[in-house]
Amino acid sequence: MAESSVYLAVDLGASSGRVVAGSFDGTQVTLEEAYRFENGGVLAGGHLYWDLLNQWGNVVKGLRAAAAKHGNRIRSVGVDTWGVDFGLLGRNDELLGNPYHYRDTRTVGLMEQAFKTVPRAEIFAQTGLQFMEFNTLYQLIAMQQSNSPLLEMAERLLMIPDLFHWLLTGEKANEYTDVSTSQFYNPQTGDFARPLLEKFNLPTQMLGPLVKPGDKLGPIKRAVAEETGLNEVQVVLPGTHDTASAVMAVPAASVPGAKPDWCYISSGTWSLMGVETPQPIINDRMYQLNFTNEGGVGGTTRVLKNIAGLWLVQQCRQLWKQQGHEFGWEELTRRAGETQPLLSLVDPDAPAFVAPRDMPAAIREYCQQTGQPVPQSEGAVIRCALESLALRYRMVLGLLEELVGGELKTIHIVGGGSLNRLLCQMTADCCNRRVVAGPVEATAIGNVMLQAVTDGTVGSIAQAREVIRHSFSVQQYLPQNTWPWNGAYERFMQLVQRAK
Template structure:
């Protein structure tokens, strides 16, 4: 076959990029054509996403891709983080910039929410883990505040749905991102009318659920004029970035099987889970506070959100403000020089959700829990990385309990694969093989689903074979699991705080 080119618009919580994928029938080659920063904008006491700037950067990236690859690009697909959304009013007017999931308006909202619909009923309806950032609680906060925006809303679009609408004029709520809202029933695969009614939310704003791997439509004429492409269609990938990242896991099992591997999509968040053939919604899953999110081709992503490299990113930001601009390789080198397994934090403790000074908060946590306080910057990073590895150990064990299968391999994909120290720590802490790569998993999964939707690849299993042939991976075997076994009770005690 002649070379085909697909474009992935991959938006993360801290950066965005537009990448091209060239497929020759055997291998996929990836090339980044545009990268830009992303992050919250503080405005009038709230945190928002700068939607207009993101849209302009997407158009700039698509224009650059047209210049790079030529006008004949097969398709475009957009993936983003989950839970956040935009609202459109009459005549499709944008009703304000979308809120950022770290906005404080949902702090402490569980008690008020559960007074209306019980925690047990919400979990039975959605199978989703409880986090205050979930879309459900954002909408409840708007209803509590008598939001004029919510009153005026005519359509609810998750962030990737919004960009697909801007590209094509077609509206739809793609399944994998809809499942992050805690308003979606994974059994019926529809919005939960029980929760919409129970929390007095405007049900008319929620549109049809659309499967990943479907064609949205051609580009709007106005967009074509601005970016200079022709004959290009838009295809929905797994629009939740973790769904796309899981597509890129270079495993050999096919969807529909219960695999002997799990994944960690490692970046700002660490999303750790198993690709299961069906949701697992039971008392044990509720007790563990694990989540059932939609995957591609009928699969379910049974997973746990872990705070991830957010803690490292925030430490780096604070130290930069203080005049110490460390590169990530510097932080790894410094942490390697620190004493191993000296102190731990619970990465998911509320203290670390959005602190003003992350290093100070980490040190204070260690002091409060009677541990060695990591004074040196390298010791702080080592504490974070080892704590993440210990969290992986906990989740690894509970995933085995929930699925009833032995998980022999952990596939780590995403930017966190470049942190070789963390990958080795994960192998040691979990006492199992770790396979790291590919790095750009989200974009690769996005592109791969476009190729399958276009008929250029026959199935997800074939796509994963292409990924194995196209991108290198690094395998880590456990080296010192015993010392991690010995330290684990201290970590458990820390996490009980």
């Protein structure tokens, strides 16, 4: 039997990071977590930052652990992270400060100011991206308005995964799936939207060459090889935006770029719900709906909507933990399942839920202000959040079907949220669609399998998805109790409309 090839995925999320070894034996791929560490923002001087050097130290530890176990079988390594955030390099590749966290408050209110310089419609026409106040464009404008000396000193802008690839190889390049979250990338030209940046009087000389998923960036630096015990293996770019890698791992049978008959939900802190299309969709309806075009693997575009996701549930659990109540996820789901259904609803994307100090209190206050029964127990609060999320999925599903001009028969849920059986069944019932949940480790799987495609051990993305279907179990949920959701959806839409 031939020896398995091993590909290392450095998978960094907003709350944790890990190094995962993916072993491919020619038929199946298996994952093994070599190292995991906590991640998160650091509040200092009134601003929220990422601790890049601590993150890098942990990545090195993870690579060392993987090298100790898998040695010469390791073929390549690639990094994926969250989007929008970035770091700046100055002369002699000097790192200029710590990267800001996307939840830092310095961009609050900046979008409306930006529209006075360049109209909202013109920004969308050049970028096709949804408007979110933490997009890279507004982060740069915030630096400009505060007269940050870093902006003047910057010679190169690197998105977060680009920073780690630079630390690994010394090569400075911008991978386009992550750049596509910046709101200064033009998906129609396949290049930076330099004319847009120039209208804002923002520097463009710091933008580097664009590279794509599957490109080889080069071998890791000798110093990194010596420190980790790795050979000088290749760094192969996955879809460096974690959602691009997660969608790569959707176990769908269609060829990438074909007209979609399925949609995906990459479910975690955020729910990224969308379709994989052969071309970007940039028209008035996309603009009105504030949908987005982000870069995908294999030359595809991910037409999607950002939804608050399990953020509400996570923040409730975190607050209860601070109060001395250590609820596991299974316990919270059980309690939610035992409470009365469809009693109280919220709009998960309402501003009240972006960053409240007390999420359960914010949910109760929203229900009170909208004349609904106020959920009292922990289970009732969680049920309210989960049911509201399922209703939001139904709303976005209808809009996606309108945008692509056809029915989406299956909803693929990947990521950690695919483990929440209650939410998956709610989604099937609410949307009246078949739900396929899994794989859980979609981001790392997508990262690993694109490396395998580049290495030639897997022939194509379509073949990689076939391997994924045979390697990981998925759970199917069929609609069971759909009729109560219709009235709930009418109530939900009234809440959403009231906020406009």
